[in-house]
Amino acid sequence: MTVCWHETPILDPGAFHDYERAILEQASAGDVPLGFARLKPCALLGAFDDQNRSLRRSFVDGHLPVARRRTGGGSLYVDAGTTLMVAAMPRALAPRQTLTALIAMIGEVIAKTLRDQGIPAAFTAPNDITDDGRKRGSVFVVWVGDQILIEAALLFAIDIEALMKTIKLPLEKLSADGLLAAAQRFAPIGGARPSAVAARVYPAMAAALATRLTTDAVRQSPPAVCITPLPPCGDELSPDVSAFLKTPGGVLYLDLLLDDGVVGAARIVGGVQCAGANDLRRLTMAMTGVSLDELERAVLAAAPGDALGFDRTDLAYLARLCVERQGLGERLGIPGDAERVTLYSPRRDQGFLDLLADVGALLLPYCAKPTWCKWRHRDGCPECGHCAVGEAYRLGRERGLPVTTITRYEHLHMVLAQLRAAGVRAFLGVCCTEFFLKRDYAFIEGGLGALFIDIGGDTCYTLRAEESAYRGQFTAEATLDPRLLERVLRLSDTHYPSIQNE
Template structure:
């Protein structure tokens, strides 16, 4: 039986581990003799924790640098691709560095991912945990990710690696990484936990390192059908490592791939379907016009449970063309035939359509921050024109104002509503204060009956999502701008607000509202 080298390189800092990755891969690729060619299975750990961007990513876009520095979390970049990860002190990584020319090594990358994932699957089986491979590169337990894999090639050699979640700190991960969950409240961290698991959660205790080490070694030797011998770095590897440690601790390496922030950003959209709320957090690359990845969440019921995770995987690196997204979603539903109570494929298409529509706002001069704060109803932005009214929420009036709950304003300058009234009148728009939900329904219905084309207005995102179907039912086209400050939804006082009795004060986003009104007045 063939023998491979086994390296347990212990606990290292981020730049040291990445330097070792690079050194081992280069040494294997450049080996000129059989004695120098070391096919290797390596185990690694990190301390302090490390926020690691993928090779092609921008640190600024993927990692919250200030939080990491304040909490002694290293920041660095892997030599492998993929997304940003938080590698904490509880996690264990395993790596395979070998020749691509070995007969039993698959030539296709997808097949290699699956083969290497079997190492982790067998290791988990040793703990009585039934795991399986989820394309493209994850290991899951009952639909929840417990390990991810990734790799890179150099010459005739490859490095593929996996990480095993021994324990999992969802809150720290959310704060350290700029994943598309920035708007999750504390109570919604469970949404992340629904997607991820770890050894501790599955077993009810944390296994000792040596026990996990033996399980991974067992998985590796069974999958690759080799035996292992503990070894050390060769002289060439040590020389490469000494040089690499300096390189991979430098800012030049860590910040080497600086993408224009306007090339990739998050788009948020949502839809209240019959079966529940669908939320979409979409990370898109504007330059390539592709979906980097998506997270779909909501309060619906889906059977089998893994349906949504598989749909997300299907849309990874997908074109942003909505017709092709629709084809992919419909094909997925045809193949999987999932049972999602009260929700159809069309509902998912709609929420993706809402997100991709926002790209047109960039062409109209709005910023990346603006696009997620502008909402449309009963039509797309480009088709909503010639509005004659501006609807404003009473909750943005001063709390002490005697006209707070009336459709009137003195324009005294003590609140943002007065300034919006002045803005509207300069642009020949009729400002209307909406004093409760019934008043909104009556106003929109009346405007439509009178032949008005559209309306502009302001409301919070939560109100827009909850009443999106009501806006669509009434059918008057409109563009809404998000408001600032804590809302009735944040304070769990929605019923008060709907009755016109909410007593806290919000702020209109006057800068964005003015930008919208001025642009539309010139069309």
């Protein structure tokens, strides 16, 4: 067994699938192929990712080819500045390694090789190569039959503007104080001379992998590959009900098509990594035909045991969130409306109705107030009758709920601490889903349960203005739906009339 390494010319994105096949085929012949591939600009989806949730379609469609890789993990914007390191080896070489351990092992080899080349780098779990917290690359691994397919995105140079336009970054990675601040979250490996640095790093990486496998490295020609026409970005199934769950391994989404209380079809997607290429598909098949009452148990029994940063209990909870949302939709009378209501239970022990029973405050975002209103950047509202926020204030006050306009990020922290100190167990909040996903640690720290109603219109994430928004300087107006807020509050009147009397 030898590590046979090569460097490709810049490939058409439509050739990447066949390139992965060629690497796997070479591995099945007994060697460890290792390629350094570069692609023309494209969006490269993770195996399980949903393009509608991860790509900014308004920019990508008709502008950028979209290819899908065999490994999971987050979707990437790739151009000639990114090298995709692709390797495969027999599973027998790492018989008892978990996915997490294998990714860490590969990540450590890459980071050490970079350090040996004088480039500061560390492996940061779950799967990043970083320098002082700034990203230099990511590692993705999947089992394909008897082979382990290893891929790493090595960021030798980064086109931040193209990246930000292409990918909806799932975590707190964007700053819209401009491209400069976003650029500070990345540390390109190549500095001012990416090609020269890459030419040094590739053979060093091959030698390091060979040393790790106690063998030699030889350079070869790249395999010949076919270009497959890439399908246009399609719109995929419209689910009856969906739920999402943020985990250390990424955001998991579950979409269900229902047939009279029974799962007709299921889909689990996200920029996540599972050991087996078919693990999530198998799980969704096990969900099909199962009644909603039984869904959580069925998921717990069939969920894959080896994944990065999430486990069976996360998948089972995701199923419960979907069932909860379906129940809320039935109560609201318009199922689609429940998709705009998100449940947050810190200990995962409260459903929608439990949280409604505990709601002791209403929090509203300043961004839904008109830009001309003198109360936009202040807490409070005299209910002048000129916007939906005033209506929300009226609905909350009618029920005896203290209502607060959150004016900036630090204000949110302060209000959550005050509510907790006052013994409030849960609140009803209006904010965009992106804020909840990216800043969930504010709520985790707050320790309170919450029901969030999504806002509509332009959010500061779609306009890429988060940083100014956190400081309370977002200048666009989001839309708040007082009709939905009222219907959610009415549910609490129906089920828990005591809230009105507190």
